[in-house]
Amino acid sequence: MNRTIAWMFTLLLIALLTACGGSKQNTSNQPAAEQLPAALADTSISSKGDPKRGKELFGPCAACHATSKEMMTGPGLAGLFSVKGPVLPNGVDYNGMLPNGKERSEANVAEWIRTGGTGRIGYMPTHNLTDQEMADLLAYLRTLK
Template sequence: MDTMSLSDRVWLGLALALLALGAGACAQGPADLSDTSISSRGSAAAGAKVFQDVGCAACHSAGREFLVGPGMAGMFSAEGPTLMPGVSYKGMLPNARPRTETNVAQWIRQGGQGMMGVMAPQPLDDQRMADLLAYLRTLE
């Protein structure tokens, strides 16, 4: 005879579901920072112009200096970009996704809320995004 009450079963089910979700997040592992599936189609020189023209430079430096948003140097390095003191995304983007080119492009296009403030969406076409990511890859 089963001695678990309905309430116990519900709690056990909830605990197992949360455990499975956590295991899935851990299994995701670190981002593949070497993936150049988007930037390989772009021009870093054209990307520097995109960085200026669409207003990225109003909030982000091309170095490690924190302005309104993080400095972009190191975006695709293990260290990552320079964040404001006290903020850590643990190697991820503000939306908790790994810093892959696909996820960075999505973050740029959609924008969102992070611990440092709001990132305005930038609806770049595929070529301008490839150029911008190619440029960001040159920043050290």
């Protein structure tokens, strides 16, 4: 009799533990596929910026970059800080990274804008922006969907 009660208690305990735990739930409003990795979600630079001023600063960038997903000389920058990233030409895949091989974080995007370099699409010139101008520009780039 005691063995039967012990087995029933064990099975009940297992059932309760299985039902109550072990699965992470998506508590955000975004679907699981759209949740941003930490590097993309970090807004430590752009949160200090003004997107309206960033839009003004974007003027020279428009010579090579669209604010949509349209390819020009450089990629369209809509979605730069999304999981999918910007649209690249066929045959070019940076595996979600920047052309310099670094992850797409605000700090690395700021570095890429400042130092430039050569990617598989073309050449990115250097841009001498103050920290506030960079924050403004990144705040604007975050608005591009």
